[in-house]
Amino acid sequence: MPFVKIELFEGRTEEQKVALAREVAEVVSRNTNAPLSAIHVFINDMPEGTYYPQGEMKRK
Numbered sequence: 001m002p003f004v005k006i007e008l009f010e011g012r013t014e015e016q017k018v019a020l021a022r023e024v025a026e027v028v029s030r031n032t033n034a035p036l037s038a039i040h041v042f043i044n045d046m047p048e049g050t051y052y053p054q055g056e057m058k059r060k
Contacts, residue, residue: 001038002028010045017043 004024012020021041029036049057 001040002032002034004028004039004041006041006043007046008043009051010047012045 006020006024021043024041025036025039028034028039051057
């Protein structure tokens with residue numbers, strides 16, 4: 001049962017996230033031979049100010 005986690009800065013529309021999840025699930029299904037019903041895609045919208053690479057705030 002594949003689990004896919006995607007971290008994005010917030011700002012994508014619901015339609016964009018649905019399209020992304022569908023396409024990712026299709027690719028994972030095709031490459032793992034897992035049925036689509038077994039694939040779970042999680043999209044986490046990160047608010048600005050929550051990402052600090054090398055200890056510095058990352059801006060969009």
